[in-house]
Amino acid sequence: MRKARADRFLDSVDASVSSTFRSLASMILGDGALSAREKALIALACSVALRCEDCTRRHMEQARALGATREEMLEAAAIASLIRMGSGLNTAAVILEELDDSAAR
Amino acid sequence: MRKARADRFLDSVDASVSSTFRSLASMILGDGALSAREKALIALACSVALRCEDCTRRHMEQARALGATREEMLEAAAIASLIRMGSGLNTAAVILEELDDSAAR
């Protein structure tokens, strides 16, 4: 596999910054109340939500290495897309609030 | 109406910056190949797409002042939300590309 771009950046900055970021990532993505496998699927979905293709590739590889199936990964990605739409609907509701406000004046 | 936050910022920076930004906005939002009314609806939809509540309020007022109806505004906002989901689906497709790549290796 080609070296991920984020890794290339981390290898170029101050060594204490990279090692601290990598520790942080290991802590957040390692087994805890949620398993590393569940966390990898969450990381994959967040990568899609943020529309980061490099991240999607990385966390997908991680998820597969931990046993996630194709179906689980596709379902996680669909959730990410849905939340993108849902978040827009919440902002769209501002229109109704303004219409009410002006009707009440 | 309370003064919009963007206006408050513009009133506080260098006067040439504010007047240039305001000229730019007038040019981009004024009648052209598209009418100012169509443009206000597009601006409203983009405000929802970007999830900016202040912008949504501002461009909604503008759209109404130019004769846009409630139904037109709600339809524009629904499009914005839909594109948020569609953009996520394009990133989600990276998963399939990676699965193909690894199957081909």
Added chain:
Amino acid sequence: MRKARADRFLDSVDASVSSTFRSLASMILGDGALSAREKALIALACSVALRCEDCTRRHMEQARALGATREEMLEAAAIASLIRMGSGLNTAAVILEELDDSAAR
């Protein structure tokens, strides 16, 4: 035309999910209070606002197929870019609010 990435994803997930998403998109983008042509221009602008290149290509093709001109498409895209800046100006105003708050203390 190459198959759009979003379509590839939809073709890979559960068939009821894809057909429901496609129905939703047809309803939201079809003729209503706004014409399908006006909606395609709004969808194009939202694609630019969200910085989704795949979406920009798709909705631009749709807009052209429905008769939108080059000038109309460029104007819609300029609005999207403007709203991106305007949304930043609203957040920038937080600086002034904080300066006021601390002056008032």
Added chain:
Amino acid sequence: MRKARADRFLDSVDASVSSTFRSLASMILGDGALSAREKALIALACSVALRCEDCTRRHMEQARALGATREEMLEAAAIASLIRMGSGLNTAAVILEELDDSAAR
């Protein structure tokens, strides 16, 4: 609980749009290869990744109703924040690519 803003918007648009969106959401968030409980945690993380407070509240309630614990929810939210940083690091790597390019010229 107060009515969520997204629901208010959906209740105001064409009934076929709302019912189709709600069907889509039910399909994507219901039991599948992943359980509804796992999906609610993924939806919660995506809500944080997208910085949507209304969404965070909604999917958190859903996650709790399906038995997710405080620790699981906090872990999911931490992943979302981490991926936000990781996605920035991938873009930051562009700087190194450009430095290489110019050194090679």
Added chain:
Amino acid sequence: MRKARADRFLDSVDASVSSTFRSLASMILGDGALSAREKALIALACSVALRCEDCTRRHMEQARALGATREEMLEAAAIASLIRMGSGLNTAAVILEELDDSAAR
């Protein structure tokens, strides 16, 4: 000053995660090739670029504590807003690329 929301979250998660994140932030924001004062202004601008109001408040306080002036802070925030528009213009250019492609076919 009220406790920042990010701090409240960090105080609630695993202590090793919070202390590692805080170390990372100190390293990245402390004196280096750029001074802590220059970095605080950069952090402020990035907060505006990302439209995070809590972040804007926090990094503005930091910038002021390190001696940044009102004018410097407003200039940094204006840059953030400008880059938001510039980034949209890059995506808008996709329209021209597609028009060329179809003219060439």
Added chain:
Amino acid sequence: MRKARADRFLDSVDASVSSTFRSLASMILGDGALSAREKALIALACSVALRCEDCTRRHMEQARALGATREEMLEAAAIASLIRMGSGLNTAAVILEELDDSAAR
């Protein structure tokens, strides 16, 4: 250097729009309370924060032309990535606010 995409778009729209945008950019990025060099580094960091690769390339070239060093550019980019995470942590705190609210009921 190949022509930047944003420039190609600007060269295709109404000449008064392009020249006004370019004036605005010159004013915002020119010497002021902050030097053009400091501003170029801020613009670079905002480009990374917004994950715009074209912008990162452009503002990096600008920063280098004004004398910014590799170390300064990498430090600015690391700040951008950090603020992306910090902004997520502020949204994550919504979970704690909701847990408190429901405990208080």
